[in-house]
Amino acid sequence: MATFLFKTEPGEYSFADLTADKRTTWSGVRNAAALGHLRTAKKGDQAFIYHTGDERSIVGLAEITTAPYPDPDQPATDAPPGGPPKFAVVDLKPLKPCAKPVTLAALKSDPRFTTFALIRQSRLSIMPVPPTLDRIIRDLAGLPLPRG
DNA sequence: GCCAACGTTGGC
């Protein structure tokens, strides 16, 4: 089981929205690097939900409930004829809010996170979380450890 | 194919 970090602007779609919706299709990822990470996701993987803007914190944990599949919002005419779909999405369901949200400041001040993509690449909206950092974040957040 | 101009993200 791999863990990812998904960024979202809470004014547009927050972890509370996901909790209310029970499930959502995580669409709108257009950045090539973020899409590359998204395509490595597998059903049953998990994702930290990170709020950008004023919150700048990991606020909850979600489960990726589908393999990546072509973005249903993408007009068919945008796809090159016979080519692979340009964009991908996954579905998510909420698992648990963080007992203690993990702030960007906390991660930045922790030397164990200096190589983490969230710190190094400020504009990346989807990234993998290495297992070591995954466990540290769950510990800080009061989230259950990854199964498996 | 290069690269300057422009647009976007997202922290500060």
Added chain:
DNA sequence: GCCAACGTTGGC
């Protein structure tokens, strides 16, 4: 509100 760090676009 500013700006750094990108990505994209379009003229050449």
